[in-house]
Every structure is written in C-alpha cells, then in structure tokens.
Amino acid sequence: MGATVSHLPGEKVISHPRFATFYMWMTDRPLVRRTEDPLRRETVGQAHGIVLEVGAGGGQNLPFYDVRRVVRLEVTEPDEAMLVVARRRLPQAPVPTAVTKAAVAALPFPDVHFDSVVATLVFCSVDEPERGLREIWRVLKPGGSLALLEHVRAQGKIAALVQGAVVPVTTHVSGNCHWNRDTEATVLSAGFRVTRARLVRGGLQPVLCLSAIRPATGEAMPSAARTV
Numbered sequence: 001m002g003a004t005v006s007h008l009p010g011e012k013v014i015s016h017p018r019f020a021t022f023y024m025w026m027t028d029r030p031l032v033r034r035t036e037d038p039l040r041r042e043t044v045g046q047a048h049g050i051v052l053e054v055g056a057g058g059g060q061n062l063p064f065y066d067v068r069r070v071v072r073l074e075v076t077e078p079d080e081a082m083l084v085v086a087r088r089r090l091p092q093a094p095v096p097t098a099v100t101k102a103a104v105a106a107l108p109f110p111d112v113h114f115d116s117v118v119a120t121l122v123f124c125s126v127d128e129p130e131r132g133l134r135e136i137w138r139v140l141k142p143g144g145s146l147a148l149l150e151h152v153r154a155q156g157k158i159a160a161l162v163q164g165a166v167v168p169v170t171t172h173v174s175g176n177c178h179w180n181r182d183t184e185a186t187v188l189s190a191g192f193r194v195t196r197a198r199l200v201r202g203g204l205q206p207v208l209c210l211s212a213i214r215p216a217t218g219e220a221m222p223s224a225a226r227t228v
Helices: 017-027 030-044 080-092 129-139 157-173 183-189
Strands: 003-007 049-053 070-076 097-101 114-120 140-151 193-200 207-213
Touching: 017 030, 017 080, 030 114, 030 140, 030 207, 080 097, 114 129, 129 140, 129 183, 140 183, 183 193, 183 207
Parallel strands: 003 097, 049 070, 049 114, 070 097, 114 140
Antiparallel strands: 140 207, 193 207
C-alpha cells in the first residue's frame, strides 16, 4: 500500500534510541506477543473510515488494520527513534498509510476530520493526557469512535500504593510510563461517552481496553474539555 512520511517545521526533537531499541526487543518476544497481539488486534479492529493512530511507537499495530473497514490511516509518533522503526514497518500496513512526527497534544490535523482514533499504550506516558484527549476530541467527527488500550491504576489499595511508589522508576526507565493513571476518568472528563471498558489482568499491571465515542452534533464539548 502507498505510504508517506512527513515532519512538521520547527518541531522539538525527541529521540530515545536506547528505550526504542529495548521496547522493540521486548514487544517482539514471543510471550509478550502472545499476550499483547490479541489485545492490539481487538483495539485496532474497531477502527473504521479515515483513521488516526496516535503514539504509534514502532508501528506494532500496522498489520492489524482491516482493509475492508479502513479507508486511510494517519499515524503520528513524537519520538524520532521510534519513527525510524515505524517507517520500516510501513510495508506491513494493508491500508494507505501516512506517518507524521507529532505529539498527541498538538495534532496537525483539521477539526472533525477522522472517523476513528486509536491509541495503544500511549496515555500512560504522555505528559499532558488531558490535553491529548482534547486534541483527539477536536479532530474526531461527532459520533466518531475512540479505542484505547492502556496501562492503568491498580484496583487494590496496596497494589495502587506500590504502583505510586515505583512511578519514579517507570518514568525514568520505561519511556515516561505513569502506570497508575485513571485513564477512564480522564476520557470521561474530556467529554467522551464510554461505551465499553474492561480490565485485562490485575495486580500491579492492569490493562484497560476502552471504547468511547464523541457525542453526536448537538452535544457540545464540556467546558472542561474545550481546547485552549
């Protein structure tokens, strides 16, 4: 399929080659793939029409897009080292794909442009998850869908306390991962309507599979969710 790569002028250079190398090695381990690939496939399988994937990393999700449902795919990733790998994986995408170096908090796309937005293991690591979700709201069409797969806060009190204590380590060695965020609450506060949410696994590393929609025209963005 056709693919293009673009950069925005004046962008801040973000590159973590050591973490990118480790992350790609880890996500390619057979045990990790047996666990994560079905969740990635389930999340990406919800995409339809003109699709945006934010924080695409090394393009791990590219093979999972359904050519029967997806017209075109726009992929963004702020880390240059990850983009190098994602570019290599572009031939694996079964749908027309364009890659742009951009952060979720500053998306270079017009309002109400996409039918679906996908993010996997993104909002645990971005600096401003609320701002990122407001940007997604902005570029998503009314009635459009959002599909997330995220590390989230543990349910048990002790596990949550341990998560909080270890966050300074995870942010340093795991690509800024804040693995104890309440991402569902952030999605709701951004004005989305959650249609499905389920926790996969428990203990210290619960993963949330979440589906949501931007309410249809006539339901305005809440004031707390409006982009400034």
